[in-house]
Structures are given as C-alpha cells and as structure tokens.
Amino acid sequence: MANPLNLPMAPRALRNLFSRPATRRYPAEVRPRFEGARGKIVFDVETCNFCTLCARRCPTLAITVSREERTWSIEHLNCIACNACVEVCAKKSLTMSKESRAVQVPGDGSDGRRPGREEWHGPAPEAAS
Amino acid sequence: MDRTAFLSRVEAYRNAGWRLALINATTVMAAEGEEEGAFELAWGFARDGRPGEGADEAAGTLELIRETVKLGEEVPSVSGFFGAAFLYENELRELFGIDVTGIEVDLKGQLYKTATRIPFSHRAVRERLEREARS
Amino acid sequence: MKRTVIPFGPQHPVLPEPLVLDLILEDERVVDAVPTIGYIHRGLEMMVEKVEYTEMGFVVERICGICSFMHGMGYCAAIESIMDVEVPERARWLRLIWAEISRIQSHLLWLGLAADAFGFENLFMQVWRMREEVLDIFEQTTGGRIIHSVNRIGGVKRDISDSELAAILARLETLGRDFGTATRVFAKDPSIAHRLGGVGVLTEEEARAVDAVGPMARASGVVMDTRLSGAHLYDRLDFEPVIETAGDCLARVLVRLREVEQSIDLIRQAIDRMPKGEGLPLDNRPRGNPQGEVFTRLEQPRGEVLYYVKANGTKFLERFRARTPTFANIPAMIKLVKGCDLADVPNIILTIDPCISCTER
Numbered sequence: 230m231a232n233p234l235n236l237p238m239a240p241r242a243l244r245n246l247f248s249r250p251a252t253r254r255y256p257a258e259v260r261p262r263f264e265g266a267r268g269k270i271v272f273d274v275e276t277c278n279f280c281t282l283c284a285r286r287c288p289t290l291a292i293t294v295s296r297e298e299r300t301w302s303i304e305h306l307n308c309i310a311c312n313a314c315v316e317v318c319a320k321k322s323l324t325m326s327k328e329s330r331a332v333q334v335p336g337d338g339s340d341g342r343r344p345g346r347e348e349w350h351g352p353a354p355e356a357a358s
Numbered sequence: 359m360d361r362t363a364f365l366s367r368v369e370a371y372r373n374a375g376w377r378l379a380l381i382n383a384t385t386v387m388a389a390e391g392e393e394e395g396a397f398e399l400a401w402g403f404a405r406d407g408r409p410g411e412g413a414d415e416a417a418g419t420l421e422l423i424r425e426t427v428k429l430g431e432e433v434p435s436v437s438g439f440f441g442a443a444f445l446y447e448n449e450l451r452e453l454f455g456i457d458v459t460g461i462e463v464d465l466k467g468q469l470y471k472t473a474t475r476i477p478f479s480h481r482a483v484r485e486r487l488e489r490e491a492r493s
Numbered sequence: 494m495k496r497t498v499i500p501f502g503p504q505h506p507v508l509p510e511p512l513v514l515d516l517i518l519e520d521e522r523v524v525d526a527v528p529t530i531g532y533i534h535r536g537l538e539m540m541v542e543k544v545e546y547t548e549m550g551f552v553v554e555r556i557c558g559i560c561s562f563m564h565g566m567g568y569c570a571a572i573e574s575i576m577d578v579e580v581p582e583r584a585r586w587l588r589l590i591w592a593e594i595s596r597i598q599s600h601l602l603w604l605g606l607a608a609d610a611f612g613f614e615n616l617f618m619q620v621w622r623m624r625e626e627v628l629d630i631f632e633q634t635t636g637g638r639i640i641h642s643v644n645r646i647g648g649v650k651r652d653i654s655d656s657e658l659a660a661i662l663a664r665l666e667t668l669g670r671d672f673g674t675a676t677r678v679f680a681k682d683p684s685i686a687h688r689l690g691g692v693g694v695l696t697e698e699e700a701r702a703v704d705a706v707g708p709m710a711r712a713s714g715v716v717m718d719t720r721l722s723g724a725h726l727y728d729r730l731d732f733e734p735v736i737e738t739a740g741d742c743l744a745r746v747l748v749r750l751r752e753v754e755q756s757i758d759l760i761r762q763a764i765d766r767m768p769k770g771e772g773l774p775l776d777n778r779p780r781g782n783p784q785g786e787v788f789t790r791l792e793q794p795r796g797e798v799l800y801y802v803k804a805n806g807t808k809f810l811e812r813f814r815a816r817t818p819t820f821a822n823i824p825a826m827i828k829l830v831k832g833c834d835l836a837d838v839p840n841i842i843l844t845i846d847p848c849i850s851c852t853e854r
Contacts, residue, residue: 237677238682251618263629263633267642308687309551371667376718382801384803400801406716408716418722418723445824465527470534471529471534472531481543486539
C-alpha cells in the first residue's frame with residue numbers, strides 16, 4: 230500500500246490558495262479573440278454585383294442572393310465560418326471578422342424575421358454605358 | 359461466395375496473428391438491365407509491429423478479403439476467430455440487412471437506433487435518391 | 494442469484510459523451526454488458542448521397558469535436574490518394590504538426606476527465622487549464638478552437654510562419670514543464686494508485702483476442718502504432734511507441750501521459766525538419782471528380798482510425814466509412830467490464846477513452 234502521506238498535489242494546492250483564479254469573470258470580462266479567428270461574415274452591399282457565386286459555394290446554404298431583386302441575405306446561425314464565400318467573391322464584398330456572432334440581431338421578430346438573419350437591398354444597377 | 363475457402367483464409371490470418379481492423383459493406387445499386395443490386399463486402403486485416411530490416415515483412419500493412427454477395431445471400435460470421443467481429447457483423451445486419459449467420463454475440467437488432475429501419479438497404483437508398491431528385 | 498439490469502448512460506456524470514450500456518448485475522458484480530449505439534447516431538455516412546465531395550470535408554470534421562482535425566486530415570488524405578494529388582511538402586508537415594497538437598489536446602482532455610471520474614477535481618481543473626493554452630494555439634493558427642476547417646483537398650488553407658512556429662514550440666515546452674506536476678501526481682499519488690492500480694486488467698493475449706487498438710492495447714504490452722507504418726511523413730521522425738505492460742487502468746493513464754511528452758518531442762523534430770521559408774506552396778487543388786476506392790489509416794489519439802472512400806466519377810461519393818478507434822475498442826470494453834464491481838465500471842469505461850460521437854457518427 231503506498232504511503233498515504235505522500236501528497237504530490239500539495240504544493241500546487243497551496244499555490245492555488247494564494248494566487249489569482251485562472252478563470253475570467255465572463256460576461257463582465259470578455260476575452261478578445263485572436264487575429265484570424267473565424268467569426269462573423271461582414272457584407273458590403275455597395276460593392277456587390279449579385280453574381281450569386283457566394284450562395285452557390287456556401288455548404289450550408291446560409292446565403293441567399295437574388296440578382297433580379299438585388300437582395301442579399303445571410304442566416305448567421307447557419308453559417309459554419311468556412312470562408313468559402315469570402316474566397317470566391319470577386320468584388321471583395323465579403324470579409325470574415327474575428328468577432329463572434331450575436332445570437333439576436335436587432336428586431337423583436339414580430340415581422341416574421343428569423344433571429345440571426347440579416348438582409349440587404351442593393352442599389353439599382355447603373356445604366357449600361 | 360465460397361464459405362469454406364473464405365473461412366479458411368480468415369483462420370489463416372488469425373493463426374498468423376493478424377488483427378481484424380474492419381468489416382465494411384457498400385450498397386451497389388442494380389445497374390441497367392440487372393434485376394437486383396448487390397453488396398460489396400471487405401474484411402480488413404492489419405498487421406501491427408514496426409516495419410524494419412529483418413523484422414516482420416508485412417508489419418504495418420492492411421490486407422483485404424473482398425467478396426460480392428447478392429441480396430439474400432448468407433454470409434458466415436468470423437466471430438469465432440476474431441473477438442471484435444460481432445460488433446461489425448451486427449452493424450451489417452442492422453444497417454444493410456445482410457444476413458450474417460452464426461454471430462457469437464447477437465444483439466438482436468438493438469445495436470443501432472435509426473429512424474429508418476435498415477437505412478442502407480437497396481430500397482431505402484432508392485427511396486432517398488428519388489426523393490432528392492424530386493425536390 | 495437475482496439479476497438486475499442497470500442502464501449505464503446515456504447521461505452519467507462521469508461520461509464525456511452519451512454511451513448507452515445495459516449492465517446486467519448479480520449483487521455488485523457485473524456479469525454482462527449490452528451496448529446500444531444510436532443515441533447520437535446522425536447518419537453522417539449517409540450524407541455522401543447529398544453533399545458533394547468537396548464539401549464533405551466539413552461534415553467529416555464535425556463527426557467529433559475532440560478528434561476533429563484528424564478526421565478532416567484523413568478524409569482529405571483519402572481523396573488525395575484516389576485522385577493522385579501530390580500535396581506540397583510544407584502542407585504535409587503543417588498537417589503533422591497540427592495533428593500532434595490535436596493529440597496533446599485530446600490527451601489533456603481525457604486526463605482531466607479521468608481525474609474527475611474518481612473525484613480529484615483539483616487535478617482536473619489544472620489539466621484543463623493547461624489545455625486552454627493548446628486551444629489558444631489552435632485559434633491563432635487555424636481560426637477555430639475546436640473545429641479547425643483548415644484542411645482542404647490538396648493541402649491546407651493557412652500557413653504558420655517560421656517565427657510563429659518557434660513561438661508555438663516555446664509555449665508547448667513551457668506547457669510540458671507545467672504538465673510535469675500533473676505527471677508526478679498521476680504517477681505517485683497514493684489515492685490514484687489505489688483507485689486505478691490493478692483495476693480492469695487486460696492482459697496481452699486478451700488485448701490481441703479482442704483486437705484492441707490505440708493506448709488501450711499499448712498499455713497491455715502490444716506494440717501497435719499506426720504511425721510506425723510511415724505514412725503522412727511519420728517515417729521522417731524518430732520515435733518509439735509508448736508501451737506499458739501492466740494492462741490496468743493506471744497503465745493506460747501512464748501511456749497517455751507519456752504520449753503528451755512524446756508529441757511535444759515530435760513537434761520539435763517536425764519544426765526542425767520541415768522546409769523553411771515564406772511563400773511556399775500550400776495547396777494543389779485537383780480538378781474533376783474522383784474515381785476509385787482507397788483505405789487510409791491514421792493514428793488518432795484513441796487509436797487507429799480507418800477511412801474507406803469509394804468514388805464513382807460523379808461529384809457525390811458512393812461510400813464513405815470511418816471506422817473509428819472507439820468502435821474497435823468496444824469489444825475490449827465489454828470484456829473488461831464483465832466481472833468487475835459496479836463501482837469500478839465508470840473508471841474502466843473512461844479508460845478506453847470513449848468518443849461516442851465518433852463511434853456513432
């Protein structure tokens with residue numbers, strides 16, 4: 230039977246008594262995310278030409294684009310942050326920010342909007358020159 | 359498939375100290391002009407140990423026995439030779455509907471809980487493909 | 494003698510994942526155990542019928558959160574093998590480094606859970622605090638803590654610069670020293686020795702008879718490690734598999750402890766031997782659709798994982814099979830549980846390192 234007075238954890242336990250906790254007081258303190266962390270998709274409707282490539286490449290079909298109506302929408306809660314849409318966009322309208330997604334977008338849902346869905350309407354196409 | 363030849367090959371692997379790595383099945387749908395589909399089965403045997411000079415020649419390799427069985431054909435169990443086989447063979451029965459006879463530990467259809475019974479049977483695969491084509 | 498049937502799981506405080514096991518007891522001794530798979534069976538292998546092969550990588554990664562990187566790596570390696578794609582060398586080294594970091598993370602998680610299983614919460618918290626460092630490394634290099642999405646068919650998506658690699662190695666070595674306290678506790682603490690020593694003994698013949706894989710088999714003296722076969726650049730590293738002979742729960746803990754140290758050493762060797770420089774190619778994307786079939790093997794933290802991919806020339810695969818190590822260890826677990834006391838069942842089941850998400854897919 231091993232010696233019950235052999236306590237290898239004792240030094241660590243004593244050190245824990247006198248040191249700060251290793252945990253963070255979330256949500257009062259929020260850990261800043263690292264650069265390059267995959268978070269939320271950010272869309273710039275001014276530069277988009279509604280080519281629908283991003284919607285076709287999205288593996289979860291989170292993006293819906295309508296070329297005729299000039300609308301672009303994304304379901305943030307379906308997005309898996311795979312970065313495929315950012316890589317394929319020729320106009321660089323999409324970027325991946327490192328902030329995590331908010332669960333609710335502003336709005337109380339009474340207009341039938343799903344939480345996590347964001348929609349943009351683009352400007353009318355310029356007349357062909 | 360030839361039962362005796364197959365079982366003697368399996369026994370040879372056991373006696374030489376190989377390990378059963380997996381028993382896999384693939385549903386092969388019937389091609390044009392054929393009546394029914396088949397299942398392609400593969401038994402994978404692995405040899406452990408460090409491959410090196412003078413040591414075991416086959417160490418670190420995976421060898422396969424492959425058989426194609428028709429729908430309804432009986433497949434003999436190898437659980438008499440390999441202790442881990444019962445799990446794979448119960449899975450074959452429950453997911454594919456392949457009739458494996460003589461399994462040492464028979465879990466009587468209780469191993470998997472799936473919404474569709476026998477999800478990889480030819481009928482279930484055909485129904486899913488038709489549903490996808492319609493939508 | 495009266496028999497009672499006690500359901501173990503799916504919810505149990507000691508289990509990391511829902512395992513459903515019906516234990517048949519006589520008094521306090523377990524006589525038989527009947528497993529059921531299907532509590533979290535998601536039918537991921539069936540998704541090849543709907544998801545194109547280029548996007549299947551995302552599905553495969555999400556088979557399990559702990560073993561996530563190696564699933565993605567194994568799938569991409571299988572498709573690359575079918576399509577005969579040559580992955581650039583720096584990408585292969587990066588995959589190896591991330592795989593070993595993933596192994597460290599998985600073993601640290603398991604060691605914390607093992608400590609929690611017999612009530613040693615202080616040790617559990619300390620080991621998981623060390624694990625946070627590893628997850629931070631993953632977030633900085635791949636963008637995600639658990640799901641990395643950094644493997645793609647033909648290579649990897651992101652690079653780690655040489656200076657960053659040196660910094661990561663320094664952090665891992667500090668972690669290794671910090672981890673030394675946990676190693677000492679596991680190896681020397683008398684209460685741990687009492688709880689785990691001599692419990693759940695699997696002899697070498699029994700391990701061979703039930704086809705056990707991974708640390709489960711290595712702790713019983715079977716020399717088995719898929720990395721020895723030399724695939725995925727492991728033939729360029731020098732290492733010996735970690736073997737213990739006692740075959741009890743304590744031996745399985747010691748195997749995983751030493752594998753953490755071994756992984757840090759492998760990462761040091763890899764950073765040393767990989768091609769250095771900026772702007773090296775990382776990706777060799779193939780065109781067209783795969784045709785053919787392949788069996789690929791990798792060493793996951795829990796043992797040997799076997800991928801079978803069959804492709805028929807369309808953009809949907811015909812069959813994808815991941816035979817995960819926990820699936821292979823379930824017969825070993827059932828063998829061990831028979832004949833032991835009910836109080837030892839949680840400890841024994843935890844020492845096979847059950848990853849039920851992987852098992853049930």
